[in-house]
Amino acid sequence: MASILPASNTSMRSDRNTYVGKSFVHVKNPYLDSMDEDVLYHLDLGTKTHNLPEMFGDVKFVCVGGSPNRMKAFALFMHKELRLADSEEDIKDICAGADRYCMYKIGPVLSISHGMGIPAISIMLHELIKLLYHARSSDVPIIRIGTSGGIGIAPGSVVITDEAVDSFFKPRFEQAILDNIVNRRTELDKELAEELFNCSKEISTFPTVIGHTMCTYDFYEGQGRLDEALCSFSREKGLDYLKRAYNAGIRNIEMESTVFAAMCRLCGLKAAVVCVTLLNRLECDQINSPHDVLVEYQKRPQLRISKFIKQRLGLCDQTS
Numbered sequence: 001m002a003s004i005l006p007a008s009n010t011s012m013r014s015d016r017n018t019y020v021g022k023s024f025v026h027v028k029n030p031y032l033d034s035m036d037e038d039v040l041y042h043l044d045l046g047t048k049t050h051n052l053p054e055m056f057g058d059v060k061f062v063c064v065g066g067s068p069n070r071m072k073a074f075a076l077f078m079h080k081e082l083r084l085a086d087s088e089e090d091i092k093d094i095c096a097g098a099d100r101y102c103m104y105k106i107g108p109v110l111s112i113s114h115g116m117g118i119p120a121i122s123i124m125l126h127e128l129i130k131l132l133y134h135a136r137s138s139d140v141p142i143i144r145i146g147t148s149g150g151i152g153i154a155p156g157s158v159v160i161t162d163e164a165v166d167s168f169f170k171p172r173f174e175q176a177i178l179d180n181i182v183n184r185r186t187e188l189d190k191e192l193a194e195e196l197f198n199c200s201k202e203i204s205t206f207p208t209v210i211g212h213t214m215c216t217y218d219f220y221e222g223q224g225r226l227d228e229a230l231c232s233f234s235r236e237k238g239l240d241y242l243k244r245a246y247n248a249g250i251r252n253i254e255m256e257s258t259v260f261a262a263m264c265r266l267c268g269l270k271a272a273v274v275c276v277t278l279l280n281r282l283e284c285d286q287i288n289s290p291h292d293v294l295v296e297y298q299k300r301p302q303l304r305i306s307k308f309i310k311q312r313l314g315l316c317d318q319t320s
């Protein structure tokens, strides 16, 4: 696999990444520290306009997900779960000025939306990772809380990803850099996945599995649906593809996990992907469950992650 830094540049990494005993975010960019100011344009934050260490230095968990409403709901849920003293009204969207992503800080938890698809999450991650770097945050796990299409499992099941794979079932993310394609690895942190899985063991109301997650570039043609505007394959061919995916260990399909896994891995962030499945793709293409069912499904990964956060903070007996 190609490195993202030329060999001659690897010694230019900042000392800030290597404090003994703490795992700091690695920003692999030799130019960043010499910049007079770093404007995080899509987050409406910057190193001159905001005191990032003061605002974000105490962040201990980062949770991301596609929808702004889901991430706001998660923030409000965590506010309740952590029993924080400040009022719900104080929870404001930190990125409101940029009108691209939303971000809420609830004590040590940061909840951020990333939109749909690889380009949208990638822009957010570049700025989020720099934000954590400037804030000198350490030991911060990052978890994607998503929705997905399940393969061969009951709708409403939660999948914790061990490896994100592309449309060819390969554990890689192909990043175009100028006119080169660079392959980046996409495995996720095994220990974090297991910790999240074990947190959910006692919640027996719905199944949780660990499996591979396939990340596609779109919702329709890339995911083998027959209900798109342009369809160039037969029902049999589409179903055969999904069955081959199942046989390769893939249990769900979504649209961000490969770039998420690759970028977090390269920047020293322990990452996990926890997605609920909204349908079983071996049975149907359209998401037609009632709204309240879908809302309840989306809460399932949040429940697990809240358990995980409370366990890590030593709050389980107090609040569960």
Ligand SMILES: O=P(O)(O)O[C@H]1O[C@H](CO)[C@@H](O)[C@H]1O
Pocket: 065, 066, 067, 115, 116, 117, 145, 146, 147, 148, 219, 254, 255, 256
């Ligand atoms: O629910 P989120 O987090 O957006 O994730 C999934 O849902 C979207 C498609 O409906 C894609 O972004 C896919 O990855």
Ligand SMILES: O=c1cc[nH]c(=O)[nH]1
Pocket: 147, 148, 149, 150, 219, 223, 253, 254, 255, 278
């Ligand atoms: O089928 C689905 C459902 C949610 N998200 C996806 O990317 N695919």
